[in-house]
Amino acid sequence: MLKYRLLSPRWRKVLADLWGNKLRTLLVVLSISVGVFAVGMVYSSYLMFERDLDLSWKSAAPASASLYADPFDEELVDSIRSLRGVKEAEGRRNVDLRVRTAAGEWRQMYLTAIPDYSEQKVNIIKSQTGAWPPGDGDVLLERSSLAELGVAQGGSIQVETADGHKRNLKITGVVYDPSQLPSLFSGRSYGYINMDTLEKLDVERQLDQVNFVVEPWVLSGKETAPIEAVGRRAWSKLEQGNTTVFWLQVNKPGEHPLQSVINALVMLLTVLGVLSLLLGTFLLVNTVSAILTQQVRQIGIMKAIGARRDQILRMYLFLVGVYGVLALIVAAPLGALAASAVTGFMAQVFNFNSGGLELPPKVLLLEATAAIVVPVLAAIWPIWHNTGVTVREAVSDHGIGSVIGKSRLDKWIDKLLARINLLSRPVLLSLRNTFRRKWRLALTLLTLTVAGTVFMAVFSIRASLYSTLDDALDYFRYDVSVGFTQNYRATRIEHEILKIPGVRAAESWGFTSGRILRNERKESEDEASKNVFILAPPVSTKMIQPKIIEGRWLLAEDESALVVNTETLKDNPQLTVGSMAVIKIGNRKLRFTVVGIAKSTLTGPIVYAPYPWFTGAIQEAGGARSVQIVAQSTNPRDQIDLGRKIEEHLKKNNLRIQNVDITWEQKQRIRSQFDILIVFLLIMAVLLAFVGALGLMGTMGINVLERTREIGIMRAIGASSMAIAKVFIVEALCIGVLSWLLGVILALPIAALLSYQVGVMFLQSPLEFSFSFLGVGIWLVLSALLAVVASLLPARKAAKLSVREVLGYE
Template sequence: MADRAHLAPRWRKVWADLADNKLRTLLVVLSISVGVFAVGMIYSSYLMFERDLDRSWRAALPASATLYADPFDEELVASIRSLRGVKEADGRRNVDLRVRGAGGEWKQMFLTAIPDYHKQKVNVIRPQSGAWPPGDGDVLIERSSLDALGVTQGGSITVETPTGRSRTLKVTGVVYDPSQIPSMFIGRYYGYINMDTLEKLDEPRRLDQVNFVVEPWVLKGKDTAPIEAIGRRAWTKLEQGDTTVFWLQVNKPGEHQLQGAINAMLLLLAVLGALSLCLGTFLLINTVSAILTQQVRQIGIMKAIGARREQILSLYLALVGAFGVLSLIVAAPLGALAADAVTRFMAGIFNFDSGGLELPPRVLLLEAAVAILVPLAAALYPVWRGTGVTVREAVSDYGIGGVEARGRVDRWVDAALQRLGKLKRPVLLSLRNTFRRKGRLALTLLTLTVAGTVFMAVFAVRSSLYSTLDQALEYFRYDISITFTQNYRSSRIEQEVARVPGVKAVEPWGFTSGRILKADTRQAEDEASKNVFILAPPIDTKMVQPRIVKGRWLVPGDESALVVNTEVIKDAPGIVVGGPAIIKTGNRRLKFTVVGIVQSTMTGPLAYAPYDWLSGAIQESGRSRSVQVVAASSQPEDQSALGRALEEHLKNNSLRVQQVDITWEAKQRIRAQFDIITTFLLIMAVLLAVVGALGLTGTMGINVLERTREIGVMRAIGASSLEIGRVFVVEALCIGLISWLAGALLALPVAALLSYQVGVLFLQSPLAFSFSFLGVGIWLALSAGLSVIASLLPAYNAARLSVRDVLSYE
């Protein structure tokens, strides 16, 4: 008290309200801190992402575009470098092979050979530690792959060459390649070798990738069309060098290749911050109402001795401001630490350098505004309303009453309770008290309902992501896909695959890639044309289950027929069923008639042509580039073992395998990527659930204060502590169940909207919506559990009240 003696009476009261009811102060500070923490964390994360991602990306001198092709000589890179508008161009060679991990299992690895590490001009790889550049027979491991592979600098890795032979490479260093999607995200591992090492891996000293950067005058903002135009001319240069080009990848100027995914996650974090702030505000309104309810007699006494309403108003607003300052002290450093942790986590996922902890002044100013100004604005109405009580109303307040049915809702509740007459009287009292303060109930229900809606919607998004993945992989009805480095006779491929035990069905497919032209002219090759992969399965294939959108599928007798998926239509909207399609592949222009359009799901632009006609048109009659296999066993482990056995058998029989894709393993890798998205959404839901539980605790605390004299009456007529506590626990449980029901009803449209937005942001197309009843069930259990937990302390406080305590209640 000595510390307060020098304060004016009104400020002594503010201090007493802060210090004498520590639990209430903690509740209010927590309610404000949640919103301040979320806003500070998200804004700081955004600023650090912007700073660190841009710094790492630009330091790598990222490519404007990349061309992938069959192996070619280094002279072709010089021809691309000489194109007008090209500033720099570098060539590389990529070898896709298997590497033995620390646990002895084989994993997929991407080894890249660079002609001269000292003269890199595009997609620059930087040394982190160890030797530089790699020596003959050495490998440098990309830092995102180091831990996943379980290797250390100075150790070695064992790789299997495309011909099936094992080679040991010494790990002499660690490098950083910002242009690669990190291993944690994609499930593939990266290493870097010199051109001499290629020969040890049974590969020729040739390139298969060109990265180029355009001149600044070519660029027109974020528009990729000027880059695409130069990319098409570079494509033609490679084709003139007698090589087949598979793909042209164009990057948006100045943006990380995963910028869309990063923006989507930042958007999700922003939604988290906004919801946390709103729900924290509702919680604050309830808590301020509790203070005013408890101190209604104090307000009456202050007015009786001459205090004006404005003076009392300033007193309570000063109290709210003090709560805000305390919240800022708590939340600002925690928000900065959380932002640093989020940035480091995101840096690991997206493979960029984190610049470390920072708390910019603009973030601190925003947090101060959220901590002080928002609570003051939110508290203004309840404080104005609470301080408007008259002296007579204040001194005659006994905390009892308001139980009569005044409105339609009250009459409905009373009528419903009369039909439940068999229930025990304390339970009926709990149910009636639930609807006693409808305004307070609405705010509490809103907080819990929003938390529940988001939680259940997150599970629906997760289910939709998995459903989309299942549809994408069921599109192709095979278990294993094997791609070769070149075309081989189909009969030979089929014969060799059939020799391996465990194979149920085999289909060799033709394959090529090209560009869709607007017209059959030389000029059209330099105009708008799009990438497309052409698959040529047998006409009677059982390994594709297309969903026809328009037209039909391939039938016997088709020759130059073509079926395209919706991704092709998106890129080339001029293509229609019954119309022509001209595709340039190599030095040939193939003329097709489009007979059908099929739905695309996570497959990119694909077209399907009859095998016999296409293989003849590209002068590869009777030859195939890939084979699709159905396993006799449906067990994932058996399919993986079969894939490895097929790869080894084909390599031992001089069929050079480029890649083996096992469907269920691909599914697991993609699910791991999806889990990153759902983890962020789940964090959002859990934080909102915490806010909702705090709100319910505050509401039940207010109810105990308002009903102090009622509790005394119950005590006087013989109610036990357990019965009194049970009244408040059942009331909280009732609120939790109502919020669950409201959340379940809202979750369906919210989940549909959220699934649509997540699909567009991450996959550039809406997800196949699937509602999760598992999420509904989990939230039912959580809402019941949180309600009981939130009510325990208020119920305990109520049960502790004696008749003497009640009679002395002010």
Template structure:
């Protein structure tokens, strides 16, 4: 072990500064650690996401696109496989039904039948446990659905078919399907069966989905347009087979469907991580400035015995580097563990395989730069300024006299305090001391204000997400929606629905899917739009309330009128109020006149046509595929029970139900998805709050050291320990409240900007901004609490100083 006596005096001083004031060292190391931890965690998480998500998606042989339609024969899959540009195509059958969960609830379930599990080539479903492939009457559960259903391998599930019959399926294993949206997001469970089981579920042995992969020469980087062109030809092939196509889903080449959401989340976390690092750096600058102010005499003595400025500069910069090394030793492993935990959680939420803990060299290098290089660069100016003092200035420094001369701010504060003479003297002293070291106050306020601004902005983002959701669902004026597997007479549907107790009103709607063409020519089909949903409600409907931003809504007497929402306009910008619109529905080309444009929020591309004219045009006059119901009760649970009763009644009366959606349940499910985002943002905001609290604690600790002689004078004239401690607690409270006030002012524009960006990143449109006064109130309480906690230890240290100790203080 190296003998301490052999260490040169200057390095002994560095060690003494590190070890001699353990609290200060701890605060500085913690402040740097939080920033380095945040940056390391975010970057490691990004690399792990990039590695794991890409690998999970690639090994699944993902489809370039998928086409969904009414049931069709397998021969049509062969015709799509023969299209130019298609490398491989496979068909599947999806059955939407109800499943009875372990907790006694009936929920939606999606069962997928695959013709040959051992010959899969597109969107591979991989066995995780149990029997492979599923036998007749068996089901394999997708792993993200196991917890939702509360059943394990060897158990069984009870399902209810669209015809109303209950069937029991044995769970013989679990599988992983990376192409499925996880149950947490979709709100439904997933299972996999063979084609023979379809008949037991009252379904035809036919297909309704085609997944295809394009040839490599079709692809043009990450562009989806070439795939869409092939998809439109596949759409036409299915239509030629006399089937109705509902949807064309195109995947960005080599990218997971949820990659955009994850990248946006990582970007937001990166911004907050960099903020944590910057705030930690500000705290370091504050601390280094205070150390130099406290050690003015030491600097003078070193210069008096021959030390050069560059030697002293190097000594203090090495001290800063030592703080960084200690911070790196703590932050690097913690950041890796946190990144692994975050990736594991995200893998569960977004349903991909996590590769586990990893600490790449590039992350270590970034953390080392954040822990050592950034603090040293930030400390150069305060150290250079502090070491520039002359010997005469250093030896004449007495602490009290070192306070800068009064400026305009000091004069204004003195006048204000003169009007507040009725306040206790200790409180007046605290208020005056708050503005004594303005540079230090500015850095401390900056740290706390940024933390508070981000914290309050996160609450406003949450409020804006909820406000956007409320606006979107305000479009729906019904409580329950029932969809059918085929077209039924609207009068029959409404007659049966109104028989169910609890139904207040019902409306049957026409429904179809199509593509918007530029004109009626055959050639225009090659550059048709993506799919749009066509809703045909009664003209005087009260079940929806679209927000018309141009033109008008459908009125009585309209025939070929069309209202287009803004989502549909993204793909067909040529549509204007008064212009013609050609929509291909099946083999028919319907010509409309656009009479209005409606705002779209979370509803997808939709166009609206008058019910009588549209159902007649597609030869389904008087028919409907869905019915919307308003419940008599406004209680959510009553509405859920009504949905179940409606489903049972309709199935008993030979109406094949495809799905039952409860509006409030949809709202709750989307809110839970939004909460995942806000929880992540809130965690990072809490990290910023921790940095701010550490900064305030460091500031108060330095203030105690600087005012040691003043404390002695107060002690000598009879001040108690409680009175002295109260001075520092009140001073910290003043700083906390002032930072809250500044943060509240800044939170409004910052929250508006962040809400806009979050909306564009996650929903492809700005959020309906709503400022959260709840967040302002919570941060006021938190900043007050943090201020008190941060000042307790410095105040206690000040309160226990004796007169003898302060008289001997240098």
């Protein structure tokens, strides 16, 4: 108490303002804390992502590029290792088969065989628990696959080979493969075996993948072109060994394959975090202006006894600084905890090691700036403006007269309300009070409108993502796709498929991959595109529906015609309708004429050729490597069961299957990936809504204080507590509905812009924009609920005021 008395009067007043109105202090501190928390969480998460993802990725000695091909011998790996510019190369064998989960479901799985686990130099796999390396007939599971399979170390898994044989593999350990996409994104489980186990899986002891690292002098920053050039030479080496290459995967130097996705996600969260900070600052400005309006007489008295304007300015700025310090104390540890939780969640989703909780000094400095410096700077103008009042103006202020509207807007509102006879007087008073303090109303509306706009825009992004996915998968008119390890007669495949109950239609396709050359010269092979998939469906196919954006689709009389999709044009911009295209397939070079361009559908670079001519040109006439099937049932569960029946039937008839894909499962997997983004955006939108609710609650609390005498007059003429409370609740509802209307107007262009940017960042092409009216409806309900909840406490306080209390109010 003695220390308190030793303080000068101005600082005692600051403490009195802080402690005397605890609710107001709490609201201001919370409003600043939300913004500081959001900024701190996002920035800290970004730093932890950057640190942990980079460490995990580099610890694997990641490949610069990988080549996937038909089986080949180890000698071809040695030939790639000897290429100029290649530092190291290693071969592996991937076996694509079915695995039975603990729940009894059959799913796709990759088993990778590595020749020598003790000499790994590229894409290093690390043992976490259990045996190392795997023994004959054993499997080491990648850690991201444990939850997918529902199994644990020491147990076993049952797999089914391409020949239909079932084998049990003992789980002797768990490993971590930083270079592997997590099971959540790929939809497949991963296991690692030795080369001896291949024979038990009906697979030859050969390799089908080469991972290589280029020499440092090859690299040019983050550019992938130098790596692609080396990859094309390695491709040619494999082709010289009579091996068909399917795919060249090039990694950006020093960057995780999902780095761009994470960066885009963090950038979106950063934008929303900064918005939270700005809205919290607006709320602070609103509150400070209201405090000064309420304390006009106090300012006049201070000036009357000698206080200078700059002294009063410093006093109120100090008050704002204290608000900021309190907010920092609350937000900094919460932001660090949230960042740790977010990083831990993302580590599971993207399969990297999380370094745990950390609060870097640079994050703390940013939070301190956001909590103290930004609010103080924002408060200078309203404080300076309101402290300019003269002593005479201050001591003659009565509160009511100072807010009587005199503008044209006020007069127009008065005339409009005077014509409304259906509403009760308390409701009319609420409508009129809504526009009394226009600056305060504007800041409150701004906070709620931005929150509502972002909330509705997030729902529109979600709708646009789903619309884009549905539009892309509308290309697929089949329910099940089966790929084979080799070429089979199309008539045989379709004959066997149509025997199976539940199949409505089946269509066999030719399939292979190749590279598009600039011309037929030998030198052009080193400048060829990375790779394209070549599909050869019947020209009258009903199984797909490509969207032709230029030219035409294939005709029955076409021979060397080609339709290319827009993804192919990114690597081959020289292709236009009517131009010539040379594609190298193995050791063959085929000439095509481009007759059409189709829109890409999340399927990568694809070109289409007429089935009869193409299969003859690659000496597989009448054959097929895949079959597309339409099910009789539209039920997803029935389609999954049908896929299993098809696989079992074909394997019993000696057809070696590479993969079985259910279109519905692919759609659900992609949708679940989109949902990760949506969840994070919705969390930030809810934070913004929370700031808006705090702002409205603060506004209503200030309005109650400002209208204390008016409440007394209403009491004196017989107004009930319910009627008084109703005035403030209806006023809050008016503000909520107004913010909703403004938000709807702004949400359309903002949602369109954000949908475009999200599409470019995550899918490298704009989304099919779809405005979400569901989001509009949800926000209308939420804004009304927030308004009611935010007004309950101030309304209750107003209803409790007695006539004696208000008559003594100064």
